[in-house]
Amino acid sequence: MPDEVLARASAEMFTRDGSGVSVMERPFTGDVFRAHLAHAQACLRQLLNLPDHYRILFLAGGAMHQFSNVPLNLLGNARVSAYADSGYWAKRAIAEAQRFTEVAVVARHAGESPLAAPDCAGWQLPDDCAYCHITPNETVEGIAYPSLPDFGSRHDVPLVADCTSCFLATPLDISRFGVVYASAQKNIGPAGLTVVIVREDLLERSAPNVPAPFSYRLQAEQNSCVNTPPTLAIHLAALVFEWLIEGGGIEAMTLANRQKASRLYAAIDVSDGFYNAPIAREHRSTTNVRFHLTNDALTDVFVREAELCGLTNLRGHRHIGGIRASLYNAMPEAGVIALTEFMAGFAQRHG
Amino acid sequence: MPDEVLARASAEMFTRDGSGVSVMERPFTGDVFRAHLAHAQACLRQLLNLPDHYRILFLAGGAMHQFSNVPLNLLGNARVSAYADSGYWAKRAIAEAQRFTEVAVVARHAGESPLAAPDCAGWQLPDDCAYCHITPNETVEGIAYPSLPDFGSRHDVPLVADCTSCFLATPLDISRFGVVYASAQKNIGPAGLTVVIVREDLLERSAPNVPAPFSYRLQAEQNSCVNTPPTLAIHLAALVFEWLIEGGGIEAMTLANRQKASRLYAAIDVSDGFYNAPIAREHRSTTNVRFHLTNDALTDVFVREAELCGLTNLRGHRHIGGIRASLYNAMPEAGVIALTEFMAGFAQRHG
Numbered sequence: 001m002p003d004e005v006l007a008r009a010s011a012e013m014f015t016r017d018g019s020g021v022s023v024m025e026r027p028f029t030g031d032v033f034r035a036h037l038a039h040a041q042a043c044l045r046q047l048l049n050l051p052d053h054y055r056i057l058f059l060a061g062g063a064m065h066q067f068s069n070v071p072l073n074l075l076g077n078a079r080v081s082a083y084a085d086s087g088y089w090a091k092r093a094i095a096e097a098q099r100f101t102e103v104a105v106v107a108r109h110a111g112e113s114p115l116a117a118p119d120c121a122g123w124q125l126p127d128d129c130a131y132c133h134i135t136p137n138e139t140v141e142g143i144a145y146p147s148l149p150d151f152g153s154r155h156d157v158p159l160v161a162d163c164t165s166c167f168l169a170t171p172l173d174i175s176r177f178g179v180v181y182a183s184a185q186k187n188i189g190p191a192g193l194t195v196v197i198v199r200e201d202l203l204e205r206s207a208p209n210v211p212a213p214f215s216y217r218l219q220a221e222q223n224s225c226v227n228t229p230p231t232l233a234i235h236l237a238a239l240v241f242e243w244l245i246e247g248g249g250i251e252a253m254t255l256a257n258r259q260k261a262s263r264l265y266a267a268i269d270v271s272d273g274f275y276n277a278p279i280a281r282e283h284r285s286t287t288n289v290r291f292h293l294t295n296d297a298l299t300d301v302f303v304r305e306a307e308l309c310g311l312t313n314l315r316g317h318r319h320i321g322g323i324r325a326s327l328y329n330a331m332p333e334a335g336v337i338a339l340t341e342f343m344a345g346f347a348q349r350h351g
Numbered sequence: 352m353p354d355e356v357l358a359r360a361s362a363e364m365f366t367r368d369g370s371g372v373s374v375m376e377r378p379f380t381g382d383v384f385r386a387h388l389a390h391a392q393a394c395l396r397q398l399l400n401l402p403d404h405y406r407i408l409f410l411a412g413g414a415m416h417q418f419s420n421v422p423l424n425l426l427g428n429a430r431v432s433a434y435a436d437s438g439y440w441a442k443r444a445i446a447e448a449q450r451f452t453e454v455a456v457v458a459r460h461a462g463e464s465p466l467a468a469p470d471c472a473g474w475q476l477p478d479d480c481a482y483c484h485i486t487p488n489e490t491v492e493g494i495a496y497p498s499l500p501d502f503g504s505r506h507d508v509p510l511v512a513d514c515t516s517c518f519l520a521t522p523l524d525i526s527r528f529g530v531v532y533a534s535a536q537k538n539i540g541p542a543g544l545t546v547v548i549v550r551e552d553l554l555e556r557s558a559p560n561v562p563a564p565f566s567y568r569l570q571a572e573q574n575s576c577v578n579t580p581p582t583l584a585i586h587l588a589a590l591v592f593e594w595l596i597e598g599g600g601i602e603a604m605t606l607a608n609r610q611k612a613s614r615l616y617a618a619i620d621v622s623d624g625f626y627n628a629p630i631a632r633e634h635r636s637t638t639n640v641r642f643h644l645t646n647d648a649l650t651d652v653f654v655r656e657a658e659l660c661g662l663t664n665l666r667g668h669r670h671i672g673g674i675r676a677s678l679y680n681a682m683p684e685a686g687v688i689a690l691t692e693f694m695a696g697f698a699q700r701h702g
Contacts, residue, residue, distance in 0.1 A: 192581025
């Protein structure tokens with residue numbers, strides 16, 4: 001979280017207003033909360049330059065809840081949906097979806113070292129395919145699609161994306177998507193809230209037996225208030241949206257994030273093989289910079305020494321190991337500079 | 352929320368620790384969050400005097416998510432489940448459950464004026480009934496069961512309860528229940544978190560096609576960390592649990608709540624019919640005190656004048672009208688005294 005947002009949250013979130021009520025105590029049916037909700041939606045709409053025929057839902061839970069909600073809400077009368085297997089989180093999405101739909105895996109990540117996102121050319125979608133799901137940025141592997149996939153003549157099939165780790169941090173041409181979702185804990189706010197953006201014409205697909213609080217149709221009809229929404233988390237999200245708007249929006253964030261990532265990848269690439277980033281250059285994530293110490297025996301030492309310097313959360317995902325630096329919007333350039341300086345010193349001491 | 356909890360939350364929730372990380376930024380896989388989670392569970396276990404064979408789950412969402420999760424996790428091989436229709440929220444639970452199970456309504460609220468909770472004697476459960484669901488306190492109608500239902504020889508059928516509005520506010524003999532759930536926004540913390548307490552032997556019933564983050568079995572196996580749990584909300588809940596323990600636990604809360612409710616019902620009963628509480632005396636909720644102005648034309652005036660005196664959120668549920676005063680744990684006796692004084696003055700001015 002940005003310092004400015006934490007400071008505002010500290011001052012505002014747990015303070016009683018004139019009538020003795022704090023943010024989290026306000027009834028979700030009351031005018032004050034409804035105004036806050038509308039404000040949060042308006043800010044996000046502005047940030048994304050969202051066309052009118054897309055709806056914003058604020059739902060409880062994380063992206064993993066959407067792994068089942070997507071087929072439950074979008075399958076309609078179809079039996080099959082298409083998924084791209086780009087890595088760890090795409091695989092988790094596929095595993096959940098398979099409880100509710102036949103899954104056709106239409107693309108796979110390629111290579112090993114370097115690893116690459118699935119090739120975007122000429123995806124062959126099955127005939128009666130309800131939608132196609134992608135994971136534009138894989139947080140565990142640190143790979144990102146360089147462009148959106150090409151469905152050939154099948155551009156009527158809605159593209160659905162788990163944008164959790166790149167939402168509001170990289171450009172998003174929403175008109176290319178049917179549904180985009182992102183859980184809050186990366187670039188939006190506290191865990192327990194997920195933003196779902198749905199193209200209006202898809203709402204009619206929501207199956208009648210979807211649990212009410214997870215029906216895209218019902219939640220759109222009732223403005224995310226089918227049941228009590230995570231009100232505190234929505235308030236915090238609005239603070240983040242305001243901070244983003246003040247800071248120049250997604251365009252400014254994208255530039256800053258690219259600069260942070262370039263600096264870090266450069267530090268890896270000039271290390272004469274002391275560090276290595278096993279991702280094809282044009283598929284490197286600007287959000288999750290993953291690299292390895294070529295002498296893996298030094299990885300633990302690296303993590304421990306970095307922590308002593310205040311550089312935390314650098315251990316790679318347990319399924320992959322190595323190092324992962326997550327450069328979410330709130331990470332300042334100074335944090336990356338400190339990391340690259342530490343890396344150079346560490347390489348000198350242990351090289 | 353109690354003043355003390357708001358003050359602690361204000362000081363602690365959005366402050367960075369020594370390593371520069373605030374509560375909501377901590378990874379849920381890290382040692383610090385895991386210790387907090389264990390602490391929250393231990394506090395709740397102590398408050399409820401919870402036997403070892405019950406598991407505590409902290410799940411995303413609200414009670415309404417459990418309306419579908421209960422049949423999805425407890426139906427097992429059965430086709431039917433039993434529900435008591437005690438009022439508005441029981442009806443909502445039934446409507447959701449019917450998407451996933453045949454529902455036998457085994458008891459209904461009785462009377463009209465006065466209204467009463469379902470009679471607890473001699474419930475006839477269907478033969479192959481998976482569980483029986485009750486709503487011990489109906490927040491909209493303001494009725495509460497005076498005792499638990501009698502299943503006769505069918506004491507093997509697990510009793511399941513939506514305790515959202517009375518959790519930690521009234522005595523709970525958990526050994527009588529298979530599952531108890533409560534969303535946080537009444538007596539626990541911020542909306543978006545639900546506590547589910549499950550008897551261990553029921554975990555094996557969770558259907559394999561339940562969405563992973565809502566599988567009681569998987570969440571018990573993975574200690575509520577199948578996916579990122581609502582970490583900030585869990586931290587806030589722990590502050591409330593600590594406040595309850597320091598204040599003497601559920602026993603002390605029960606006494607205080609009974610005293611608050613008695614004072615308010617007394618003010619209604621001595622009003623010579625200016626106010627009336629349309630609930631049979633022994634079924635009156637100590638949590639949601641519902642009453643009406645016999646001259647209903649004065650209801651709007653009452654709500655407006657009360658708001659000017661800082662007495663907010665008194666309007667009855669839109670399905671029922673009238674007045675509802677919710678005396679959750681955090682409501683101090685002084686608030687009830689202020690309300691009864693206002694009521695007496697209002698009756699004098701308008702009687």
